[in-house]
Amino acid sequence: MNSNYGKTIFLLSVKVHKLPETFTIITAYNPIDVLLLKEENLERNKNLFRTLSSVANDIIPIIGSSPDHSHQEVRYLVNIALTDALKIGRSYKQRAIFWIKQDNLQIV
Numbered sequence: 001m002n003s004n005y006g007k008t009i010f011l012l013s014v015k016v017h018k019l020p021e022t023f024t025i026i027t028a029y030n031p032i033d034v035l036l037l038k039e040e041n042l043e044r045n046k047n048l049f050r051t052l053s054s055v056a057n058d059i060i061p062i063i064g065s066s067p068d069h070s071h072q073e074v075r076y077l078v079n080i081a082l083t084d085a086l087k088i089g090r091s092y093k094q095r096a097i098f099w100i101k102q103d104n105l106q107i108v
Helices: 003-007 038-053 082-091
Strands: 009-012 022-026 059-065 072-078 098-101 104-107
Touching: 022 082, 038 059, 038 072, 038 082
Parallel strands: none
Antiparallel strands: 009 059, 022 072, 022 098, 059 072, 098 104
16 A cells, blocks of 8 residues: 555545544545546546445545645545445545544545
8 A cells, every 4th residue: 555645634625514423535536546637537536426426415525635735636525334435446446545433544
């Protein structure tokens, strides 16, 4: 797994009053760590949003960023089951997703 995943910081682009106790953070950017053009990543994330919309009501955009902000990816914070999140992550060729349960962040 890419060691940079553990250095990721998250930036909320919208005000959220309360986060769910359990949720995932997922993206469709850069499948299997292959850097794609911005347009390709945006299109992939549009498709991911449609996929997530079919299984969840509240989808919150969030930015995953390197600590120095030099690399950023649009992600989605969504309250779905871990098994569903993993299945969706695999379908978008992601090496990992972020899973948060009771304030404990895990890279799965």
